Amino acid sequence: MIDEFAKQYLHSELRRFREVMIWKLDGLGEYDIRRPLTATGTNLLGLVKHLSLWESRYFGEVFHRPFREPLPRWDDVEARGTDMWATEHEPREEIVGRYQRVWAHSDATITALDIDSPGHVPWWPRPEVMLFNVLVHMLTETSRHAGHADLLREQLDGSTGTAADYASQQRDADFREVQHAEIERAAIAAATKSDHDLTP
Template sequence: MPTPRTRPDYTADERTQLLGWLDMHRSIIHWKCEGLSDEDAHRSVLPSSPLMTAAGLVAHMRWVEHCWFEVMLLDRPSDINPQFGDVEDADMQVGGIPLSRLLEEYDRQCAVSNEVLASLSLDDTGRNTEFKAGAASVRWVMLHMIEETARHAGHLDAIRELLDGEKGYY
């Protein structure tokens, strides 16, 4: 179950604020998918971006979480992550996979990401030496993930409005 869509406290410490903003945007990802049929979740509404569906974005966000928190920060293997394969946007190619399953996988990945975050200091840096981004600090990764998640929540907002007219900020 996603966390409530609430902003962190104005005077909370840095870690609490960063995680609070990230969790809020993760929850918005869920909210934008509430009530969508599997057919609509897989329906493309952007002619120039046919893989940018609600289902494709949820899958993408799952793999982005895996990439940054597990691969870049902890140097865990990347071989299961389709972003590291030879097929462009393979992480968004989810035809036939129910939206409910994609959301569950996203939830599980976010829980793993939060476990990784709890084990590290904001000043720690990634352990992956294969990619330049592997040297990023935990703080940088959290800020990037807030940006990434919020950007795709905005995409989902537009997609949802084009699918069925549902709209709202949070």
């Protein structure tokens, strides 16, 4: 009984964070969903593309249930890193649509298998796994990238939140400026105090 509860709970949380990833694109133009917002080039649409590729692998080939659409293999050295951004020839609808088809494929795998069903992850140091391990891993990976997406979206238009129903109302620029200044003041004060405490 606990096994079925654990499987349902992990699966439910995975579904929730998948939706967050798509929601983070809502209301943004092509440039904003693709533009690099960190020094390493992290961007919103690239995160969705990345998750679709890896989820298709984890709930596909790991359990001998390959996703039917062509995607680069995990050991394709030339394709490494291309899953983190979208070219101008890859429409948003194509990437989002593929992610949603991956969900359907993954959901079928999760539903069909027991939580202790064996799988093989050739890119892991200990490749023999169970569905439980993969569910936990993909939930962790998806929630981690949902956090990245939240920060990226905040940089773009100030909105935050994990779902449309719980979205934080955007504060006005004056409020944000005051809050930012207060946090900066506290950081400087703590650093100054720390430096003073270290002085003999």
